[in-house]
Amino acid sequence: MLYYMPTKLYYGQKCIFENKEEMILGEKAIIVTGRNSAKVTGALDDVISVLKEYRIPYIHYNEIGENPTYEMVIKGKEIALKEECDFVIAIGGGSPMDAGKAIAVLTANSDLTPDDLFDMENYDVALPIVTVPTTSGTGSEVTPFAVLTKPNGRKSGFKSDLIFPDVSYLDPRYMVKMNKELTLTTAVDALSHAVEGILSKRATVMSDILARESIRLIYEYLPKTLVNLDNVEYREKLAIASNLAGMVIAQTGTILPHSLGYRITIHKGIRHGQATAIFLPLVAEEVDKYSPEKTKIIKDIFGTLDNFFKFLKDLGIYDFNITFTDDELELFTNEVMSSAHIKNTPGVYDEKKIKEMYTKITKI
Numbered sequence: 001m002l003y004y005m006p007t008k009l010y011y012g013q014k015c016i017f018e019n020k021e022e023m024i025l026g027e028k029a030i031i032v033t034g035r036n037s038a039k040v041t042g043a044l045d046d047v048i049s050v051l052k053e054y055r056i057p058y059i060h061y062n063e064i065g066e067n068p069t070y071e072m073v074i075k076g077k078e079i080a081l082k083e084e085c086d087f088v089i090a091i092g093g094g095s096p097m098d099a100g101k102a103i104a105v106l107t108a109n110s111d112l113t114p115d116d117l118f119d120m121e122n123y124d125v126a127l128p129i130v131t132v133p134t135t136s137g138t139g140s141e142v143t144p145f146a147v148l149t150k151p152n153g154r155k156s157g158f159k160s161d162l163i164f165p166d167v168s169y170l171d172p173r174y175m176v177k178m179n180k181e182l183t184l185t186t187a188v189d190a191l192s193h194a195v196e197g198i199l200s201k202r203a204t205v206m207s208d209i210l211a212r213e214s215i216r217l218i219y220e221y222l223p224k225t226l227v228n229l230d231n232v233e234y235r236e237k238l239a240i241a242s243n244l245a246g247m248v249i250a251q252t253g254t255i256l257p258h259s260l261g262y263r264i265t266i267h268k269g270i271r272h273g274q275a276t277a278i279f280l281p282l283v284a285e286e287v288d289k290y291s292p293e294k295t296k297i298i299k300d301i302f303g304t305l306d307n308f309f310k311f312l313k314d315l316g317i318y319d320f321n322i323t324f325t326d327d328e329l330e331l332f333t334n335e336v337m338s339s340a341h342i343k344n345t346p347g348v349y350d351e352k353k354i355k356e357m358y359t360k361i362t363k364i
C-alpha cells in the first residue's frame with residue numbers, strides 16, 4: 001500500500017498572505033486563468049500583489065475555457081516559452097488548473113505535443129506549479145491528473161507525479177462568489193470523486209478514511225451552502241471536502257461514472273460534476289451486487305443506497321431534459337468500454353449494461 005501526496009497545501013482564510021514566500025518558485029511566472037473567475041473572486045489580485053511584493057515579473061494568460069483544448073494549452077506553452085517563464089501559477093476551477101499542469105509539462109519539454117502528455121514515459125521534468133482553486137470540486141490542487149479535450153472531441157485525462165502542484169492555496173474566501181448552479185455542480189463532482197474512490201478496486205485504508213469524511217461533509221454542508229451561498233464557514237467545509245476527495249482520487253483514480261459523464265459533458269453540454277454524479281447511484285447499485293462491503297460507507301452516512309439516490313435527486317441534479325440517438329448511444333458505449341475507468345470498477349459491464357445506464361438517466 002502507498003499513500004503519496006507531495007503537494008504542500010496551505011488552507012484557510014488568507015492563507016496566501018500568511019505563506020506568500022512559498023509562492024515564489026522561479027524568476028518569471030505565467031499565470032494561467034479563465035476569463036473572469038480568477039479576477040472576480042479576488043484570487044488574481046492577491047497573487048499579483050504577492051508577485052509585486054517580491055518583484056517577480058509575470059505574464060497573464062487568461063484564455064482557458066471550460067474543458068480545455070489542445071489549442072488552449074499550446075498557446076499557453078508558446079507564451080511561456082517566448083516570455084521565458086519558469087513557473088506556473090494556475091488560478092480558477094479545474095479547467096485552468098488542469099491547463100496549467102499541461103502547460104508546465106509542455107513548456108519544460110518544448111518538443112512535445114499535447115498527445116505526448118498521455119504517455120508519462122515521454123517526459124521527466126515539468127515547471128514548478130502553484131494552484132489557487134476558486135471552486136470546490138475538482139481537487140486538482142492535490143492530484144497528479146489533468147483532463148484535456150482532444151481534437152476528436154474526446155475528453156481524456158493524463159497522469160504524472162510531475163504535475164502534482166508544488167504548492168496550493170485553498171482559501172474559501174475565493175469560493176463565496178460561486179452561484180448556486182456552480183456550487184452544486186462542483187460539489188457533486190467532489191462527491192463523485194469520494195464515492196468513486198470508495199467503490200474503486202484501488203481503494204485503500206487511507207483513501208477510504210479521507211473519502212468518508214469528504215462524503216460526510218458534503219452531506220451535511222452542501223444543502224446548507226446552497227441556501228447560504230456567501231457563508232464562508234460553510235464554503236470552507238466544502239473546500240475541505242473537495243480537497244479530501246482530490247486526495248482520494250490521487251490514490252485511486254476515478255471509475256465508471258466519470259467515463260459515462262465525459263460523453264454527456266462533451267455531447268450534451270451538461271457540466272462535468274452533474275454529468276458524473278447522475279450515474280453514482282446506478283454504479284453504486286451495480287458494485288453492491290458484487291462487492292457489498294464497498295458500499296458500506298455510503299450506507300453508514302445515508303442509511304441506504306436509496307437514500308443516497310434521494311439526496312442527489314433532491315439536489316436537483318436530475319432536472320434536465322436530454323435524449324440520445326442510437327448513434328450517440330453506440331459511440332458513447334464504445335468509448336466507455338475502451339476507457340481505463342471500467343477496469344477499476346467492481347462488477348461486470350458489457351455494452352448492453354452501459355447503454356441501459358445511459359437510457360435510465362434520461363427517465364429519472
Ligand SMILES: [Zn+2]
Nearest residue numbers: 138189272276
Ligand atoms: Zn471529476
